[in-house]
Amino acid sequence: xxxxxxxxxxxxxxxxxxxxxxxxxxxxxxxxxxxxxxxxxxxxxxxxxxxxxxxxxxxxxxxxxxxxxxxxxxxxxxxxxxxxxxxxxxxxxxxxxxxxxxxxxxxxxxxxxxxxxxxxxxxxxxxxxxxxxxxxxxxxxxxxxxxxxxxxxxxxxxxxxxxxxxxxxxxxxxxxxxxxxxxxxxxxxxxxxxxxxxxxxxxxxxxxxxxxxxxxxxxxxxxxxxxxxxxxxxxxxxxxxxxxxxxxxxxxxxxxxxxxxxxxxxxxxxxxxxxxxxxxxxxxxxxxxxxxxxxxxxxxxxxxxxxxxxxxxxxxxxxxxxxxxxxxxxxxxxxxxxxxxxxxxxxxxxxxxxxxxxxxxxxxxxxxxxxxxxxx
Numbered sequence: 429x430x431x432x433x434x435x436x437x438x439x440x441x442x443x444x445x446x447x448x449x450x451x452x453x454x455x456x457x458x459x460x461x462x463x464x465x466x467x468x469x470x471x472x473x474x475x476x477x478x479x480x481x482x483x484x485x486x487x488x489x490x491x492x493x494x495x496x497x498x499x500x501x502x503x504x505x506x507x508x509x510x511x512x513x514x515x516x517x518x519x520x521x522x523x524x525x526x527x528x529x530x531x532x533x534x535x536x537x538x539x540x541x542x543x544x545x546x547x548x549x550x551x552x553x554x555x556x557x558x559x560x561x562x563x564x565x566x567x568x569x570x571x572x573x574x575x576x577x578x579x580x581x582x583x584x585x586x587x588x589x590x591x592x593x594x595x596x597x598x599x600x601x602x603x604x605x606x607x608x609x610x611x612x613x614x615x616x617x618x619x620x621x622x623x624x625x626x627x628x629x630x631x632x633x634x635x636x637x638x639x640x641x642x643x644x645x646x647x648x649x650x651x652x653x654x655x656x657x658x659x660x661x662x663x664x665x666x667x668x669x670x671x672x673x674x675x676x677x678x679x680x681x682x683x684x685x686x687x688x689x690x691x692x693x694x695x696x697x698x699x700x701x702x703x704x705x706x707x708x709x710x711x712x713x714x715x716x717x718x719x720x721x722x723x724x725x726x727x728x729x730x731x732x733x734x735x736x737x738x739x740x741x742x743x744x745x746x747x748x749x750x751x752x753x754x755x756x757x758x759x760x761x762x763x764x765x766x767x768x769x770x771x772x773x774x775x776x777x778x779x780x781x782x783x784x785x786x787x788x789x790x791x792x793x794x795x796x797x798x799x800x801x802x803x804x
Contacts, residue, residue, distance in 0.1 A: 439454065442480050452471070453471055496559070497532045497559060498534065498558055499536050499562070500519070500535050500562050501566065503566045508679075513735040517751045518750045518753055520751055521752060524751075524755050525755045525757070525761075526762075534557070536572075538552065538566075553579060554575070558581065560761050562583075562586055562757050562761055582761055582764035584761045586757045590649075596760050598783045600753070600785050602648070602653045603659070605787040606652075607656050607657070612789070612795050614661070618728060620695075620698050621702060622671065622672045622692075623703070624675075624687050624703045624704065626679040628641075628645035629646040630647075633677065634675065637674070639668060654704065672691065672698075674690055675687070681710070692727075701730075703729065705731065705732055706731035709730065709738070713741075724795055726799050730792075731745035735750075743794050744794045745790050756783050
């Protein structure tokens with residue numbers, strides 16, 4: 429007895445059987461708007477009955493010169509990208525920019541402890557099947573940035589590094605953006621102010637920052653925010669070197685609370701804490717509550733990012749457009765990818781190589797006059 433094996437259908441056999449063109453079958457999957465609902469349903473039902481899965485994505489990639497994915501290089505653990513609200517907002521904006529483009533996001537987490545091993549970075553980035561990269565907040569000499577550049581694919585930097593002249597950039601002016609928060613503390617009468625920051629360098633440091641090392645810090649965003657605050661304090665007559673700066677390498681709740689503990693136990697005369705992220709400010713608020721320190725009556729606090737929870741809790745902070753930042757980076761990258769695929773000149777390279785987005789100061793309710801007798 430001969431057993432007949434049913435062969436799986438192909439695009440060509442399906443088109444012949446249904447009496448339509450190959451393009452019509454392809455459109456049922458890739459351009460459904462070009463077919464009537466009845467025709468598309470007929471094609472899909474016939475394809476299912478014959479085990480035809482749809483056009484080969486590899487063949488489509490070769491034909492269109494696209495793989496349909498953009499890589500997002502992160503220097504945080506992948507879990508952080510989904511826990512940190514500012515990162516979530518950025519990724520949401522980036523996702524919005526892919527609507528209608530048939531592009532997916534490929535997350536490439538490098539991790540906060542990495543950045544020096546070029547061989548490992550080349551291995552990680554070299555196997556990423558993407559049309560281009562958004563590099564999200566890395567050090568200027570990070571090996572992963574070098575590896576991404578070596579792929580010679582369209583690339584957009586977001587946040588940092590800020591001074592790579594030949595690559596498109598989307599971000600904010602961090603040094604200027606934080607000054608209204610520093611000014612709010614000064615206008616309330618504070619003169620003994622401490623700063624909490626997340627990491628300034630790839631090499632781990634948890635503790636007091638030596639002011640002489642600030643100009644050479646690897647990570648521009650945090651460096652610029654600290655320097656912007658110190659600029660404002662200096663103009664008010666406060667010597668920058670007298671302002672203690674405490675940092676933590678990992679930006680999570682336990683580290684933020686511990687940084688607040690170190691700062692306030694080491695410098696008990698402080699009346700205000702300026703934080704370079706809202707998450708650090710939450711750590712100060714939690715520590716203050718655990719010690720019976722009233723905010724803002726006993727201690728004023730400012731943050732940076734303007735995430736939803738910060739606004740809900742009344743934190744005095746700087747609102748940066750994280751979602752708009754992601755969307756702008758995605759649109760810019762898509763333009764570069766389109767130009768590369770069509771061999772057309774990319775206007776993005778000529779006209780919009782740097783997009784600096786505006787920020788907004790949110791007064792909140794966590795800043796008030798210093799406690800009695802605290803002003804020198």
